[in-house]
Every structure is written in C-alpha cells, then in structure tokens.
Amino acid sequence: MAQQPLSSAVPPTDIYGGDEVSALVLDPGYCSTRAGWAGEDVPKSILPSFYGHIGSTNTNLFGDEYLIPREGLEVRNYMNRDSVVEDWDVAPKFWENMLVKRLQPERPTAPGKNGLNDDPKKDGEGDVSMDGATAEAAAEAQEEQEQEKALQENPLLVTEAPWNTSKAREKTTEVIMETWGCPAFWLSRTPTLSAFAAGKATALVIDIGGSNTNVTAVHDGMVLKRSIQRSPVGGLWLSSQIRSMFEHAEPKVALTPTYLIENKTPVDALAPAQARLRKFPFQIADSFRRYEEERVLTEFKESVVEVWRGNPGPYRAQGTEDFIKTQPGRVFEMPDGYNQMWREQRYRASEGMFDESVGYPLPEAERITKEQTIPSLIRAALEAVDVDLRPNLLGNVVVTGATSLINGFNDRLNNELIGMYPGVKIKIHAAGLTSERRFGAWVGGSILSSLGTFHQMWISRKEYEENGPGIVEKRCK
Amino acid sequence: MSSNDLRDVLNLPDSSSASGTPGGSHRPSKKQRLSAPRSNLKGLAREVQSLGGDNPIAIVPEVSSFKKRRLANRKPAARWDLAPFRNSARDDPSLMLRHWRRRDGQHGLQQQEQQQHGTNADASAQPTTEQNGAQVKQEGDNEIEDSAFAKFNVRPSIPQYTDEQYKTHLKSDDWSKEETDYLMELVTDFDVRWPLIWDRYEWNPPATNGVADADGDESKAVVPKQEARSMEDLKSRYYEIAAKMMAAQKPIHVMSQAEFELHEMMLHFNAQQEKARKDFALNALKRSREEAREEESLLLEVKRILARSERFNEERRELYNRLDFPQSEQDISSIKTSQGLQNLLQQLMAADKNKKRRSLMGADNAHPANAAAAAAAAQAQAQAQAQAQAQESSRRESTVASTGATSTPTGGKKKGNQQAERPKLTEKEEQVYGVSHHDRLTSGPVFRSEKINKMFTHKSNQQQQRINNVLLELDIPPKLVMPTVATTQQFEQLFAAVNALLDARKVADKLDTELKLEQAKKAEREAKESSNHGEEDPAQDKSNPDMPVTKGDESASKEDNAETGTTSEAQETTEPAADPNGEEPGTQDPVEGEGSKEAAAEESSGGPHKRSASVLSTTSDKSAKRQKK
C-alpha cells in the first residue's frame, strides 16, 4: 500500500490533463499487434500479427501459444507488407480476440443459456417442434449478437499506417461500429502517435518497423502528407540481409529454427553442429518454418547486429573492415549449437540501411535503391515540407520502431544528420525504454485517448450513423 | 535447552571453565544474565536464541505486532462512481463517456441515481432515435456534468462571405470562386495552420464540359490546370480576403487600433518578400559544413569586434571624462590661501575616489553575465589607469622635484614607493614615461593647455588675431584637442615660430616704409637738383613723393590680406622679398634659431635659408596630425 495519503477528492485532472474513459487502444503492425487500455504505459496484450490457419477445419488460431508444429498448420498474416490490413475476414476476429477475449474479464454466460435453468421437459421435446426451435435459434442468434457487441462501453482508438487506404479505413470504421458497437472511435496515424509518445506535437518521425520504414513529418499533431516517405528497409529486410550473410559465410551457416532441434551437443566455434533434429509425422508448412526462422533472426538482431557508427571512417571506406576485424566481435550460438564469432559482418548486414552500396547481395525483389536508404528518406521528407519547418523538425527527430533498437543506430543517424545538415541543431529523441520504442505508436495512442481534451475528437456512434463510414475520411485527417 | 546443556551433551568443557573457576557455580548466574534481556522471547525463538550461548546469535527477533493504524484512515473509504459526462465542445455533444468520479454526499447520491438513469438511457439509446437523443440531451442539460476540458476548444474566427460579397469585393483573375471556397474550407479545417493547409491543398478544378464522372478524373490527372500553389499564394489570397471582409464589415475609420493594425498587416502581405526570405532560408540550410563553420566563426568575430569597440568607446569616454576639467567661473579667492587649497585637495580626492568606484561598478554592471568581457574590461581599465597614473606621476615627479613637500591627490603612498626605488632613467625611458625636468615650477597642478592659453593671452588683441589667422591657415585649432607632452611642445615651437615670423614681418614692413620714405626724399632731392638744373617737369616731382605713400598703403593692405587668410604663401613671398634687401638674414635668424631647431634635426634636407615657412608648415602639419590622432 502506498504510504503517503492519496488525495482522493478529485482525480488530478488539472495536473496532467488526463481524463480516463476506459478507452481501448489497438495498434496493428505487420510483425505484432498491440492492444491495451488507454492510460497504461504498455499494451496489455501483444500478439504476433501472424496467425495459425488450419485448412482442413478452416479454423484460425490467434496467439503465439498456438503457433506450434501441428498438422496442417499454416502461418499467415492478416496484413500485407505495406502494413495495411488485407484479410478483412480475419482481421476483425483477430482484433476482437485481443480486445475482448484477452482484455475484458470473462463474461458469465447468460442465465438462460448456461444450462442450469433448462427445463428438462422442454429439452426432451425440443426436437419435435421445428417452429419453436427456429424461434429459439433466432433468439439465440440475437442474443449472441448482443453479446458479441462486447465493446459497447469502450471508446476505441485504432492506429494505422500513414498511407492507409481510405477503403481500409472505412472498413475499420464499419467493424468498430457495426461489429463491436463501440460508443466512439478514432483512427490515428502511427507517426503522430509516436510523436505524442515522445511528448512532441511537431516532430520528424523515423519509424523503423517490421515490414517497412517510414519517415514522416508531423506538424502540430497532424501528419504532413507530402512528407510521407517509406521504404522496405525494416526488420524483414534486415532479416534477409542476415540470411544472405549466413549464405555467404565461410562455412555456410545453416538456419535451423529451434522447434526442429531435439537435442544438441556443444561444439567449438566454426565446428559443424551436432544436433539431432526432430522428426514430425506430418508436413510442416514452409510459412511456419519461416516464422520460426524469423524468431531466431530477431534474436540475432538483438544480440549481434550493430550499426557502424561512422568512426573512424565510413564503412565503405578503405580499411574500415580491416579495422573492425581487429575489434572484439560477438559470438552467437545458433539453435543447433553451431557458433561463430561475428565481426565486420554484423555491421555490414545493417549498413545497407544507410548506404545501399554496402551490404550482402539480395534477390532482385528485395534490393533497395539509394532513394530507399534512411538518409535519402529523411532528405526527401524534409524537402517536401515548408522551409520554415525544417530546422524545427531536425531539432525534434523522433526515432521509434523495434528495428531502431539495433546497437549504434541512433549514433549513426545523428552522424548522418549532422553531415547532411551542418549548421542546424539536430536532436534525436529515442525512448530509452525498449518497450516504449517497440510500442511507440501504441503508447502515443494511450496518452492521446486518455487526455481530457481528446474527448471532443471522438467520432461518436451518432455521428457515424448520420454520416456513414465515410465520416472517418472527413474527421481523421 | 541452552548452550550449556548442549555442551554437557557433547562433553565439551564449559566455556567459562576455561578461566579456571568451577562451572557449576557460574551456571545459574549466567543463565540469569542471559535470560534477563531476552525474557520477551517465547517458544522456539527463545530456544534458538539460547543455542548461541555466550555469543548471542545475530538474529534480530521479529516483532510480530501489526502496524499502527493510520489516523487518516478512520473514515470509511471514499466511494467512487463511474459517472457519465458530456463534452459540450463536441460537434455532437450527445456522446456520453464515463469516467470515475468520487461521490460526495448528497450530490453523489443524486449522481448515482442519475448515472443509473444514464446507463439505461445509454443502453436504450443504442439505435439512437432522435427522441432518445433529445431526452438524453435534456437530462444532460440539468444534471450531467460537462467535461472540464470543453473550455479548451477554441476556434479561430475565419472570415466568411456571401456570394454577393464575393462578387463585389473578392473577385480575382487568378482564383475561381470554387477554389477560393476550397481554400477557406481548408483554412477552417486546419485552424489556419499554414503548413498543414499547404500540405493538404489538392485543388482539382471541376471538369468544365460535363465530362465529370466517367473519365473526368483521368483527364484532370493528365491536364493539371495550373501549377501547384505555393504557400505564399495561399496566404496572400487568404489575407486579401480576410482584410477585405474585415473592411467590409467594419469601415476602416471605425476600427480599433489593434484591428486596424491587423487589417494593415493582412492587406500588405508581401508574398514576394516571403518567397525571397524562404529562398534565403533554403540556402542557409544547404550550406556545406565548411560554410557553416566559416559563418559561425565570422559571427563570433563580429561579436568580439563589437564587444571590443564597445569597450574601447567606454575607455575613451572615461579618458575624456578624466581630461575634461570644469571651467571654473567661481571666485578663486577661497583657495588662494594654503588652508583653502588643502580643503580643495580633500574635496577633489573624495570626488576622484567616487568617480573611480562608479566607473568600476559601471563596468561590472555592463557585463554581468559575460565574466570574461568584464575581466577584459577591467584589465583594460587597469591599463588605462596605469597610463593615467604614469602621466600623473610624471607630473608629480616634476612637482616633487621642485617643491618636495606637496603631495598630489591620487596617492601619496604610491609616490613614496616611487621615491624609494626610483631608477635612473635613460633619455629614451624618460621620453616613454614622460619624465621631464624643470628648473622652476609653480606649485600645484597645472594644465598643459593652460600654458598655451597663457602664451596666447599675453599677446595684444591684434596679435592674437593674427596668430589665430596663421593657425587657421595651417588648419590647426587654436586650442589643442589633446594636449599631450609632445603636442604641446610642438605647439609651443609653432607658436614661437609664428610669433617670430610676425615680428619679422613687422620689422620688414617698417623697414619697407622707411626705405620708401627715404626713396621719396631722395627723389625729392633729385627733383630739386633737376629743378636746379631746369624746371621742366614739376608733375613728375609731385608724383614721385606720392608714389611711396601709395606703396605703403598697398603693403599695409597686403598685410591685412595676410592677416585675413593667406599666410604660407605670404610668408614665402616675404622671404625672397626680404632677402635681396640684405637686412633680412638678421631678422630671420631668430626664427631659425628658436623655431626650427628640432625641425632641422628631423629634416636635414632643407637648407637653413630656404626653410623658414615651408618647414614650419610641414612640422605643424605633423603636429596637427598628431593632434587628430
């Protein structure tokens, strides 16, 4: 119990301008979807946006705990690589699973249905009268529907990619209003919210997420549309760099995901792995393996990959690689026990983010151009806003997205920016807490929707009913 | 079981028996001693504790009593309700959100009731019929709390116009009404935040010939009617409208000051200038690293220069203040006695001290933050003071040399030091420090410039005027601006030279007239002789004595001329004019001897005879320059 007495007369709205209305915040991303209560500092529920699909029964399984080797299980994502929802059959179910099943307390079954009050007699002759049965079914359906509208008490704030299509926005609106029956909702673009999470209304937001990276200028709490720049340089691109790195390593490194390993014996560095692989009596889908590999790669990113900071020279400069070879490296043990010291390679894998000419060879489709490197994105984004805003934006650079957590990223970005805009004061704001960086947009949404002044913004049910789903385009600009 | 029992069991010697005394006799007393402080322990705790025996185990026994009740907590816990509230700032104020509110007494009860009401209404209002909404609203009006944040919703006022007004006031060749409407809509939507307005500005002129729907979009996309509007275009159009509508609503002459200023500002929005400014800003952003660094260093330099010039001005002002002496109009009889002088001395000393302190404080105040600058200033001041002191001390020295006893105001102490360790100064050093030796000096401080004034005032009025004229001709002010030792010395020399010249000319003129007189006499005599020979031309006789008189007049007027303006020429002409007369060297000598000895040392090129005026003028030029410096 807190020792100091809490002044409980009035919630201290005057201090931080908060006014909680039990709103929910949903932040769907390509790699993971986050949901939680507004006003909290981390989302309560975080699920991978990948879900399990079993073709034979046509069931979808949501949540990490279901993504296990299983017959006929296929791993799918309800989003496309643009972070725009693609599968509108699954997405609402997925979200509902998070918002209702994982966030709300279990609701007791209605007394009429829980079986305790059933009339045994009626049960006996239930099959006889068809009319009664249909009527009952109809009533049941209605009841079910009513129960399905489980978010009737919670306003909902949903985030979206800045380039979200208006079709997707309207679809989201329909789901929120029709399927869940929320009293009010709001759609907000991730850069705005990331800026809010950093405590800024005006910022240049650099979001290095899973499937792509975007650089967007936010002015006074609104996205400047012309400034929106995006490129595939994100977590997945980095993963393919690492895959290519494994391919080109000497000896080749096999990427065996953890689920395949039955047991392993420790081996020396660079020695071939000694592990017994698990055998499954059924076919494992490629998508599942890929998903599992991605988990290993994320671990590799977290612990090995680093961004070359630019000292003593740029990575591509003569001699830099030789210099790095003399520096201490990092050892990584693959799930199968193979281990190796990584030195200059771990810098080279990430260098392509800044310098397209360095990096490991990728298949044509994944290769990036100079315009897609992060410095070019920043330049292009700034070029597309008014000159007067640029110095201010450079003084408020907000870095977010889980891939920005790679070691040295911020230092490198700072060096790049100083090199690009000498004479301008540059300040990078990157949350120190890992969770804030990973869930930047969600945290911003949590702040926004618990602000007292935000309640005038919500699109209410009445407004929706008067205007139809098109209202979202009018209001959430 | 105590430790002693344990020891018994294990057949260990009693710890106290090591000291030699029999164990039995000690046992009870020890037990008492041990148990005394731990009497509060019970059960197992006591057993464990006693295991330690003589060396008590370092276990802090837990006090198993509950925390004291907090006094503040005696009241029943506060009740909180999930209370619905509205937000009147909303476009749709019927939205009912709920937040937790503490219930307080009677009002709380009401609220609870009403809350139940509210939830009922909420639930039933789901398929919102108009009626229900109205009911909710009605209810809300008297009972449901309005959000405390509603008041923060402020909207800027955006000018509005009717079709009529548009036609009369706002027509523009460049802007269609549709586009203007679109602009105003955006301005309203984005609360006059220009970056956003410009960012979202996507005007598609409506298709003209009814090809609107099917492929209209495409044609629009292919043929953009006009190039994109810049932010300045948008701004100038908006300000134009705003200003005109303002004037239309309220004639200019009834506007308040603030309104009028706003109107003027909007009316005179200069898009061109804004564009130029932005171009500059763009250039500034595009600077290379070197340029940026250079600019930075230049800015620093400018700052330093400004600071230095300020300091310099300050010093100079102070110096002038020091040099400035008040022209006393007062009766000086009070300080004619030595007693009076002593008093004056005291006064001056006090005033001087005050002044110094003030100037020091002033320097500190001027740069309160910039410590370095202040320090520098202080240093500079110290230097200035040191200089001043050096000068003063030189003066002092001279006074000391003559009178010995009188002390100068600024520091007898310092003088003592100087006397104690006065080094032998070489001639050069003497010059540097301004040490001079005098045979005789008047007592008390003397202003150097006063010396010159004295020289001046000793002369007659006419002479003063003449001297002034000469000085004017040489472009030298009759009063020295900065009477340093060197300048006064030069000035004295110049003065002497001018005097000598004037004297010489006087003598020359006198001789001239005498000569002419004699010549006239001679002519008369010759005429007489010739008349003695024969009286042929009496007119000639008559005219001859006349001539010298007129000549004399002429020379007099010439002298006047010289007085009023032309000098160096006149002087130069006087020399050759005087030369052939033979008497000249004699009169010229004093000029050379007195005036130009030093000048001759400096400029050895000029011969002794050719010099007088020209050399004089060059040296005086130099002194003039020095004065200007």
Ligand SMILES: Nc1ncnc2c1ncn2[C@@H]1O[C@H](COP(=O)(O)OP(=O)(O)O)[C@@H](O)[C@H]1O
């Ligand atoms: N600590 C880390 N260091 C580097 N990359 C990471 C780290 N944690 C997660 N990632 C990568 O970040 C990506 C997910 O980023 P995230 O911002 O959550 O994406 P999204 O918003 O699109 O869901 C994944 O590709 C993952 O591999």
Ligand SMILES: [Mg+2]
């Ligand atoms: Mg994201």
